[in-house]
Amino acid sequence: MSAGETGERMSQRERMTRPRTIPEARGLSGGSIRLTQQEADPIGAITASPIVAIGAILAFVGSIALTIAHWGEVSSTLAAVLAIVFVAGAGFVASRSASPARAPFTADRLWLVVSLAVGGAIAEYVSTIGANRYLYDDFGPLVIGMMILSVAPYCTWRSLVFAGLTASAVLSILVAGGSPTIATGAPPLALIVVGSAPVLAMTAAAASYSYTVVAATLAWHREANRAALEHDVALRSGFAQSGSPSRVSVLRREVLPFLAGVMTAERVSVADADRARELAEALRRALRAGIESTWLDALAASLSATNEVTIGIVDPMGAAVELREDQRSVLTALILWLGDAGRARSIRVSFTTGGDHGCIVVDADLGEQAPSKREIDRFVAVARAAALGAEGQVTHEHVRVQLTYQLGTSVE
Secondary structure (H helix, E strand, C coil): CCCHHHHHHHHHHHHHCCCCCHHHHCCCCCEEEEEHHHHHHHHHHHHHHHHHHHHHHHHHHHHHHHHHHHHHCCCCHHHHHHHHHHHHHHHHHHHHHCHHHHHHCHHHHHHHCCCCCCHHHHHHHCCCCCHHHHCCCHHHHHHHHHHHHHHHHHHCHHHHHHHHHHHHHHHHHHHHHHHCCCCCCCCCCHHHHHHHHHHHHHHHHHHHHHHHHHHHHHHHHHHHHHHHHHHHHHHHCCCCCCCCCHHHHHHHHHHHHHHHHHHCCCCCHHHHHHHHHHHHHHHHHHHHHHHHCCCCCCCCCHHHHHCCEEEECCCCCCCHHHHHHHHHHHHHHHHHHHHCCEEEEEEEEEEEEECCCEEEEEEEEEEECCCCHCCCHHHHHHHHHHCCCEEECCCCEEEEEEEEEEEECCCC
């Protein structure tokens, strides 16, 4: 390897390993957050999936209860039943879309959920047209707001606001159309405000949640990246405060005393010359290994030293440095989890590239506390949320997780 090639590789790896600042983070533009919690914190989004199911159930039960409460105003039984069916459909789509196995949750799914909920509100309006005397017993605004609030962990704050405003506009038309029959006799504008209030309030809560959680997560990522970079610099200079010393620093302890002895000796013996050649060759190998190593090599060395797990990295093309930040996080979490608590005796990570795609295969020989198929499936779902194709296989003695990704999508 020539000096020019070495310098080029080192500069490339410095660019790939430096922490992202706020304008560089994926999904940010001019300080405006355009990420979802599922993208910024996939594991947190998985834990939030039951909330969607709970919201869907509450919306469905509420629609039935309120329909029964104002049954005396219902003029079309078919429309009333259809309204409940729309609500059930919105809840079902939201729950299925939020499932980890179907990640990521896209904007199209949000609009499908909101459209079904709005369809339920329209059907309810048709079922009581000309006979609706009160707004408080209409479930349309409540159902729409609950659906938007339930899917907040999976949508950007902007998409939530836009969906809420669009739904409120439709509700305003329905309220204005039914205002002549309202018993209170309030002006249409006041009725529109009252009818839209539940949707707007829950939309504001959902957007605030999404913005706050994503902002806090990104801030944590920046701090973690900064600490990782400082630790990486310390490792490369041989002065890491934790972990084992680098190979160069260990060799230096042998080279410096040897040179001091040679300089004070009256003559250099054949044994001294042989020893000098051995040390020079060892130092050259250590320097080359340090240049060609990646963040994954450092992780493997650290985990092997602390958990006594044999870890092998097969990455002849240095593909690890091309992974995006979120993809690195997924791979790191999988390796650390497998190497902890006796789950695996040995781990092998292999990289292959071909065309415009890359493939990572993580093979682990299981230990005393072998992971279950369900636990591996959770990591597969996390990987899919980070734009990685993922498949997991579990046997009694072996685990294999295969991750595929598209080359050339790393964030500079």
